[in-house]
Amino acid sequence: LxxxxxxxxxxxxxxxxxxxxxxxxxxxxxxxxxxxxxxxxxxxxxxxxxxxxxxxxxxxxxxxxxxxxxxxxxxxxxxxxVAFGKQRLRHEILLSQSVRQALHSGQNQLKDMSVPVLEARACAAAxxxxxxxxxxxxxxxxxxxxxxxxxxxxxxxxxxxxxxxxxxxxxxxxxxxxxxxxxxxxxxxxxxxxxxxxxxxxxxxxxxxxxxxxxxxxxxxxxxxxxxxxxxxxxxxxxxxxxxxxxxxxxxxxxxxxxxxxxxxxxxxxxxxxxxxxxxxxxxxxxxxxxxxxxxxxxxxxxxxxxxxxxxxSEVKPAGPTVEQQAEMARNSGRVLASLLPEQRGEIICCLAELLTEKKDEILSANKRDMEVATASGCFSQALINRLSLSTAKLNSLAIGLRQIAVSSRDSVGRVLRRTRVANNLELEQITVPIGVLLVIFESRPDCLPQVSALAIASGNALLLKGGKEASNTNKVLHQLTQEALSIHGVSDAIQLVSTREEVEDLCRLDKMIDLIIPRGSSELVRDIQRAAKGIPVLGHSEGVCHVYIDSSASIDKAIDIVRDSKCDYPAACNAMETLLIHRDLLRTPVFDQLIDMLRTEHVKIHAGPRFASYLTFSPSEVKSLRTEYGDLECCIEVVDTMQDAVDHIHKYGSSHTDVIVTENEETAEQFVQQVDSACVFWNCSTRFADGYRFGLGAEVGISTARIHARGPVGLEGLLTTKWVLRGEGHTVADFSEQGSMKYLHESIPVPQGSFT
Amino acid sequence: LxxxxxxxxxxxxxxxxxxxxxxxxxxxxxxxxxxxxxxxxxxxxxxxxxxxxxxxxxxxxxxxxxxxxxxxxxxxxxxxxVAFGKQRLRHEILLSQSVRQALHSGQNQLKDMSVPVLEARACAAAxxxxxxxxxxxxxxxxxxxxxxxxxxxxxxxxxxxxxxxxxxxxxxxxxxxxxxxxxxxxxxxxxxxxxxxxxxxxxxxxxxxxxxxxxxxxxxxxxxxxxxxxxxxxxxxxxxxxxxxxxxxxxxxxxxxxxxxxxxxxxxxxxxxxxxxxxxxxxxxxxxxxxxxxxxxxxxxxxxxxxxxxxxxSEVKPAGPTVEQQAEMARNSGRVLASLLPEQRGEIICCLAELLTEKKDEILSANKRDMEVATASGCFSQALINRLSLSTAKLNSLAIGLRQIAVSSRDSVGRVLRRTRVANNLELEQITVPIGVLLVIFESRPDCLPQVSALAIASGNALLLKGGKEASNTNKVLHQLTQEALSIHGVSDAIQLVSTREEVEDLCRLDKMIDLIIPRGSSELVRDIQRAAKGIPVLGHSEGVCHVYIDSSASIDKAIDIVRDSKCDYPAACNAMETLLIHRDLLRTPVFDQLIDMLRTEHVKIHAGPRFASYLTFSPSEVKSLRTEYGDLECCIEVVDTMQDAVDHIHKYGSSHTDVIVTENEETAEQFVQQVDSACVFWNCSTRFADGYRFGLGAEVGISTARIHARGPVGLEGLLTTKWVLRGEGHTVADFSEQGSMKYLHESIPVPQGSFT
Missing domain, CATH: 3.40.1160.10 (Acetylglutamate kinase-like)
Structure with missing residues (x-):
């Protein structure tokens, strides 16, 4: 005891x-x-x-x-x-039945023999x-x-x-x-x-x-x-x-x-x-x-x-809906949003723009709380704190951007792209419609929230927003204002803010509920999401290895301006130049010396490609890979023999983002433009123009290096798909058979610009 | 001894x-x-x-x-x-060093202790x-x-x-x-x-x-x-x-x-x-x-x-190139194909059309060999044998189809979709370009090969073809003719026939070499490929659960014609009707009785949805799932209370393929058309019109139920993507800064129809 x-x-x-x-x-x-x-x-x-x-x-x-x-x-x-014992006992019984037979057979025939009925308790013991x-x-x-x-x-x-x-x-x-x-x-x-x-x-x-x-x-x-x-x-x-x-x-x-x-x-x-x-x-x-x-x-x-x-x-039921319920609510409300008149969607966006300035104190005070927590935690860089911070100026320019989106929203959903008279009284229309439910995952920058919301509203899409934990107070207020704006036409559920507790990986698996994922953040985020998204397309790009090729007939001034702008304007951007390709004939000419001088003045660290290194007595550090995205004041220089070599190099090592030729020879330029298989191919201008705003697309959704759907800078169009509408009077395909009474006409009916159904 | x-x-x-x-x-x-x-x-x-x-x-x-x-x-x-022994000996030594300490610690601290150096042979023995x-x-x-x-x-x-x-x-x-x-x-x-x-x-x-x-x-x-x-x-x-x-x-x-x-x-x-x-x-x-x-x-x-x-x-080097080498050859040759003039691509297709009739004996004799092997093997159904078989008539109509593709090819690659004056002397163009390398996987039907080849040539894409083993002789001859046609403009490598020994699953993993996969065959094939394709988009659809909704204001004649055509014209097609939705008010009216009579006459087996079953005394077999694609002379009938209920039913159980309303009420029709979120939404005509040829798209690539890129019947456009070309005179984005000398104009320049670069 x-x-x-x-x-x-x-x-x-x-x-x-x-x-x-x-x-x-x-x-x-x-x-x-x-x-x-x-x-x-x-x-x-x-x-x-x-x-x-x-x-x-x-x-x-x-x-x-x-x-x-x-x-x-x-x-x-x-x-x-029991199951283990059954396996074991069956084996023992069969062995004792016919030991020799079992041992000497070339194949394991135990499986095929008749299995004796075994008692469960004996099996369990064994x-x-x-x-x-x-x-x-x-x-x-x-x-x-x-x-x-x-x-x-x-x-x-x-x-x-x-x-x-x-x-x-x-x-x-x-x-x-x-x-x-x-x-x-x-x-x-x-x-x-x-x-x-x-x-x-x-x-x-x-x-x-x-x-x-x-x-x-x-x-x-x-x-x-x-x-x-x-x-x-x-x-x-x-x-x-x-x-x-x-x-x-x-x-x-x-x-x-x-x-x-x-x-x-x-x-x-x-x-x-x-x-x-x-x-x-x-x-x-x-x-x-x-x-x-x-x-x-x-x-x-x-x-x-x-x-x-x-x-x-769980014993404790949380206050809000689950993310699945949010997706369902967003889809239902999004369908109503899509059926509104374009002007009504524009009104919602303008209302949100107004709220951003009207309620700026509320926004900034929430933002201040986030900043304080982030600063106190000590685990955020100054760059991140800057991205997190909002100001009256930022909110004002945000509101201006939103009003521009409101304007471009007039020309998005319900646009007739094609009209065909299939037969008498049988007319076909292809019209633009929203994609459905978007999931946008963004890091730190809370100004992303109203921007992305406006894009979704303009294109009639429902939206799930997943922001970073560090901006949670700001995001909450901004989302409330977005819902307030949506409520003027009764669609406040179309945009949902997902709890920061939800794992990105879990969200990327909701393929029955989400039609398109748009990551807004580092290329690491994009890569992670591309990996995690099973069966849901991801709009974005994870790398930008952009080239500038200086042809033998290049203008020296243009070459220097373009290389400087492409590399130094914003080196961290995906459309910054990473590799400078130089025609062999330019080596040891003033063009070359001035280019190198400029890069030195701008403090650009130079890495030499293998061919370039072989030309130099004292070469800078040789590149580890010609496929490197430096994202900083660094670049690789490589030498090519011909324009064709430059094209081959770009196809082999590039990421099909943006590539530029600098030359005064129009024929060479057009060949380069024709041959280079990238989303953006430029002649005599900076790689940095590869941008939705600079292209004049209005609001930019992102840049895509995918080959299907949208490619390059993506405007509102990237958030739309199409629907085919056919209106008849009881037409059947049997009417068009050899014995039938009807004939296909397939006449194209002209579509006036800006035509809506 | x-x-x-x-x-x-x-x-x-x-x-x-x-x-x-x-x-x-x-x-x-x-x-x-x-x-x-x-x-x-x-x-x-x-x-x-x-x-x-x-x-x-x-x-x-x-x-x-x-x-x-x-x-x-x-x-x-x-x-x-050795490694096993090391693990074991380390454990033993540590235990003997401090048995009590190790046993009584709440955590396993063995990992943190200093590890003695162990002799490898002792470790191996232990x-x-x-x-x-x-x-x-x-x-x-x-x-x-x-x-x-x-x-x-x-x-x-x-x-x-x-x-x-x-x-x-x-x-x-x-x-x-x-x-x-x-x-x-x-x-x-x-x-x-x-x-x-x-x-x-x-x-x-x-x-x-x-x-x-x-x-x-x-x-x-x-x-x-x-x-x-x-x-x-x-x-x-x-x-x-x-x-x-x-x-x-x-x-x-x-x-x-x-x-x-x-x-x-x-x-x-x-x-x-x-x-x-x-x-x-x-x-x-x-x-x-x-x-x-x-x-x-x-x-x-x-x-x-x-x-x-x-x-x-392997000791034996096979005669042909590997599939990776084929993909590389196809891409390189495809880039030349894409740079040809549209007329030249048209010439290749017309040449192939001619070869089909010219070399018909050769084709039919190869086809005969395939048929004999297939018939002798006894493991193919008659339907499959029919699909495998070619005839002079089939070849002739194939040639006619090819010539139509040749015509539509004039309007594909290099079309200018948008032109913008970004600033003075800085002009932007968005032009159509081929997607790159296509992989088309097709079953049994060898007529697929010249068809798909013509589509690839018309759109300037390189193509890998993977046909069924049962058609290997026919496919080989047809592919030789295709290469002969391609050779008139020096691009015979642009289309490659992949060995029948290659596993589909392996091909679907070549994401660095293939840009788009198009399965042509059963929905099982499509599903398998969608599952296997990692990182490569698949153009196609694996199911078609199409609905016809008979509204309370439907015309009885139209309703009967449309339902008959939608279900019975070709029940195995993906655009055949699977579910018939009937407004409640029509129950026990002549419309309803005539509909049921017609379905009985046509030998359509009827399954009852749960609501429909509840209205009947003697109900036909109740459906297992309202999401069933019968693909045969079978369909489900369900009752709905309103047009809105029909829309909800379609959203819940449909596959977003093709859905039809039959009604004489234009307002109801337009609401249905607006609200139903499917690739094709029709009013008063048969589901069977959802087809590229019937839509007048010319050649049909397939039907897509995806939400991005192409949706619904896909013509040549689905094989194209776009490229942005910007032509400047040394422009940099710095020129457009606040201190800069330039301003964005973003003027749209009109694009004449059929404009090519």
Whole structure:
């Protein structure tokens, strides 16, 4: 009895809950100290091709060991002993039936032999040791000890047994050992086989065991993995089923459960019951798919890092809508926005412009709060603080820009691009329409918000805005003003501000809700988003390696002015020159000397291309790569023999952004312009003109180096797509068959400029 | 001695090479019967976050077991014992230093403690048993036995030892046991630690051991996995480094090796030497990355299935160029094609049209061969055979279609879309240019080839064609004729026929070489390609759930004609009606009865939507999903209360392809047309008009349900993008600053219709 007290009650009291109560938001799950990972039998035993899920199990062990090494206390509730035992017993029986035959056959014929019917409890007994041996072999690779705990539900009903169990588990956790818990299937009543799981005898799911244990052990987070993505609001096979991201106990009546689940005997309703029970006991719960090959690699660590995986059970319902609801509201309201008259959209934008000056005190005071926090945190550069800061002057010029967008908005949605008389009384029109729902992700600069909002309003698109955390106060006020402006025509929901807590990566996966993503920020941001966006097009460019080629017939003055402007006007811009290509004949001429002198005067660091370096006795540092975007007062110089060589160099090392020829020879220039396959090709002017405003496109949406849709500087047109409208009088294609009465005319009907439907 | 003979020489002779000589092409690797998988130390021990690569190892075991279960003979040459031992010994030493401290700390502090310097041979001895235990625990899950074989290079030099080793291995393979072979590091000279591999003591790489063993054991395929993608033609860090897909011994001089490789001591040069040695001995070799997280899951089975993974070593150099070389040739030749005059491109197309009739005997005889093979194989449906078959009539109408494309080609490349006077003497033009390199993947129908070729020529695009195997003879002849036509203007390489052996999935990954993929075939093909295409846009649509809505004010005659035409004209087409929406007021009226009668007469099977079913006493079968594309004489009928309900239904369940309203009320019609957010929205005409030819777009490229670039039926325009050309006289943006001398004018200059640069 004394030893029991030492091992049991003392620790029972001395180890309280690590966190205290369930977490309100996924982002808080990082703080979970004590975690139970529950593995359904499908996770442990149902492999893709070989019958067993070894790779999956290894990955789970890897993640659990990693979290343990971070200082968390990890426990595993496992299923699968029955299936393991079945595999093993079947093998043994077949071997004893026909040892020689099996051993000497060239192929493994065990699979094809008739399988004896096995009793589940015997399988469990035979499988448990194999399962534990496997866990141990795997955890040993991470220098992590494991311990086996077999329990039955009765162990929780007897107070003494319960305390013994708890104190054992606490002691194991204190010793940095991972307890692996399973039901003692050898002594429980025989489970009912589930005919749905072919080839695997299902055992009673361990959901209630895991939930009970989680509450007893004051666990912070229970991760329940099975073979479903999570909880759906109606049976997943139905048309409208939606995966629930966060589930609140109050929402339970809104769920329709299917009559049958593929997972063990438990089914989803039992899982939810267990989860709610654990939640009430203070443990946060996530139900997720542990068998999905694409996410398996990180499903546990992803959940702990707060990513949107599976269904998160939370007691605290946040005030606002979820991002999915926001996207839905935006799409519906956006459709109304698209159906307004162009003048009405213009009115909204002008109203927003007015609000920017009218409510400037409110805006600037919110901005001041953001600036103070950012400055105090000490983790932002001065450049970033400058981008974050707003001023009366900035707001005024913002308002002017918005009024320009209002003007150009008149000529966007509903424009007739083409009109065709297909046949008598059958007329076709192609008209511009909004793309749908845009997601704009922008960093630090809060002036982005009204600008982008105005572009969306002008083009009739719905908009989800995701700004940086550092500008959250300013963005909030600016978004409120935008909604105020939208409300004058009853479409205030068309533009939604997404919570800063939402992960960009999660947003980029909402391919059913978002039609186009526009990143506004560093090329790193753009690259990250291009990588994360699955099935949603991204408008933007991640690099700009722009060239200026100085031809042998170049004017010296133009060459110097253009190179200076292209490199030095704003070296960080994507349309700044990165590589200067010089015709060989110019080497050791005054043109060349003056170019180099100018670059030295402007403090441009020069890197030499391999050919250029070979011409020099004392060469500057040779380039590492001819594909470098310096983004600073640096550039590469390379020598080419002919205009054709320059074109080849640009095709090989360029990014198809903007490339320039400087020459007085018109024929050479036109050949260059014709041949260079870039979004912008210029003759005798600076690369820096590659810009929507300078092109006169009005508002600039961005610059695209994609080859489809929009290319180069993109104006409002890049936010539009088209729709075909055909108006007939009962026409059928059968009328146009050989026996039919009608003939195709396909007459083009002229479209007056600025024609709207 | 007798037992030696029994165990050794007899089997040595009785088990010849399974295949005979090395394979000529990746697609033949499926036949490999005896396979060695060589795992470099990086594969076995370098994990992502935890230090060990457990998940990776499990996945490798899973694949090896799977291949073994297919009846192949699998061997593993493993590294990693030293690293395993190091991990284990460090743990032991630290434990013995401070057992209590380590056990009772809440966190795992082992990682932070100073690590004693360990001798590699001791580590190897300590690690080997752990490594084997792990392999055994893992293989046991697949009922697969393993055996440990430790060898040194000396074992190969002594004839008797060599025979003993061989006979042991043969005996193990005969007993369906997987031999796991490692160097006996405990007795070999101490290897030199490689400072490049932080934290892991590198051992001499097992490349030469694996190669030697492969030749001795007459192995068909050696898969050598390390942490590089394969063999590059120059050091992978340089600008132009390209991964070599297939390497021939004769190509060796074209390779530049880096001075140092990250993998063990061996480096790439040693790996290649070992691979070539094995190849000479008759074993095919693939060098690939076994650590890449995305491919790990299937790298071994992918290689055996013939997929383009890593570098394949082949003795037989195929006659033609690789697909990468084809893409390069196509792009270069395509740039010349794009620079031709529109009339010249038209001439090429007309020449091809002539060749189709001129060389019709040659075409039809090749087609006959394809038909015979297809018919004889017995695995093609009659429908497919029909699609495969060509006739004089088909060729004639094909030639007519081509001549139409030739006409429309005049108005494609180089068209000026916009002209702006940015400032004095600074003029901007936006002109149409080809997209670049297209990949068209088409099934069975060989008439696709000249059609698509003509579209590419008309739009100045380079083209890679990938046809079905069943039409290979026909496609070959048609492609030769296309090249003949292209040669009249010296651009015969612009269109390339890709070998039927190339996997579609591999082609869809060539994102640096292909700008747009166009699938022509079943919606299954389109879906597969959309899934496989990483970073390359796909033009097409995978589903068409088109609706016809019969409004309460519909004309009965129009309703019946339009529904009949929409459903029955060609039920398999994507623009056929799938769901008929009927206004509630029409139920139990003559309109309704006549509609149902007509559908019955036409043998259309009716499925009832849930609301429709609720109105009926004896309802037809209720739909499983309102989103079904039947593609046959079947449709769903659903009841809606208002036009607005119809719009909502279409938005919720439609695929944004083509939707129709039938009504005599113009206001209702215009609201429907305005609100429905689909590529094609029609009033009082059949869904079947959604087609490029019927729209009068000339040649049809396809139908797109994407929201960006092209939407709905796509003509030649969908194969074009734009380029911005700016012509100045030395203009810089600095000239336009506040202190500058210039002002932006942004005057639009009128563009005459059909204006070309």
């Amino acid at each position: 004394a030893s029991e007290a030492t091992l049991g009650l003392i620790h029972y009291i001395s180890l309280p809950r690590a966190h205290g109560k369930s977490f309100a938001h996924r982002s808080e799950l990082k703080q979970a100290k004590r975690i139970v990972v529950k593995l359904g039998s499908a996770v442990v035993t149902r492999g893709d091709e070989c019958g067993l899920a070894l790779g999956r199990l290894a990955s789970i062990v890897e993640q659990v060991a990693m979290l343990q090494n971070q200082g968390r206390e990890m426990m595993i509730v496992t299923s699968g002993a 499988g448990q040791s194999g399962l534990m041996a496997l866990y141990e072999a795997m955890f040993t690779q991470y220098s992590t000890c494991t311990a086996q705990i077999l329990v039955t539900n009765l162990d929780f009903h007897d107070e003494q047994k319960r305390r013994n169990l708890n104190s054992t588990l606490y002691e194991l956790l204190r010793m940095n050992i991972v307890p692996i818990i399973n039901t003692n299937d050898a002594v429980v009543p025989p489970p009912v086989p589930n005919s749905d799981l072919q080839g695997v005898i299902s055992i009673k799911d361990n959901d209630s065991l895991a939930a009970r244990l989680a509450v007893e052990m004051k666990v912070d987070l229970l991760i329940a993995l099975s073979d479903v993505e999570g909880l759906y609001d109606s049976p997943p096979s139905t048309d409208d089923a939606k995966l629930i991201d966060i589930f609140y106990p109050g929402d339970q009546q809104s769920i329709t459960y299917g009559t049958k689940s593929r997972v063990g005997i438990g089914g989803m309703e039992a899982k939810v019951k267990a989860a709610l029970w654990a939640l009430q006991g203070g443990t946060s719960v996530v139900i997720a798919n542990g068998t999905h090959p694409k996410v398996t690699g990180h499903v546990i660590t992803d959940i702990v890092e707060g990513k949107k995986v599976g269904t998160f059970f | 007798a037992s030696e003979a029994t165990l050794g020489l007899i089997h040595y002779i009785s088990l010849p090479r399974a295949h005979g000589k090395s394979f000529a092409h990746r697609s033949e690797l499926k036949q490999a019967k005896r396979i060695v998988v060589k795992l470099g130390s990086a594969v076995v021990t370098r994990g992502d976050e935890c230090g060990l690569a457990l998940g990776r190892l499990a996945s490798i075991v899973e694949q090896v077991a799977m291949l073994q279960n297919q009846g192949r003979e699998m061997m593993i040459v493993t590294s990693g014992a 690690g080997q048993s752990g490594l084997m235990a792990l392999y055994e625990a893992m293989f046991t899950q697949y009922s697969t036995c393993t055996a440990q074989i430790l060898v040194t290079n000396l074992d190969f030099h002594d004839e008797q030892k060599r025979r003993n080793l061989n006979s042991t291995l043969y005996e193990l393979l005969r007993m369906n046991i997987v031999p796991i072979i490692n160097t006996n590091d405990a007795v070999v000279p101490p290897p030199v630690p490689n400072s490049d591999l932080q934290g892991v003591i590198s051992i001499k790489d097992n490349d030469s051991l694996a190669a030697r063993l492969a030749v001795e054991m007459k192995v068909d395929l050696l898969i050598a996995l390390s942490d590089v993608e394969g063999l590059y033609d120059s050091p992978p860090s340089t600008d132009d480094a390209k991964l070599i897909d297939i390497f021939y011994p004769g190509d060796q001089q074209s390779i530049t090796y880096g001075t140092k490789s990250r993998v063990g001591i061996g480096g790439m040069e040693a790996k290649v030497k070992a691979a070539l040695w094995a190849l000479q001995g008759g074993t095919s070799v693939v060098i690939a990355n076994g650590t890449h997280p995305k491919v790990t899951g299937h790298v071994i089975t992918d290689i055996v299935e013939g997929k383009k993974v890593g570098t394949f070593f």
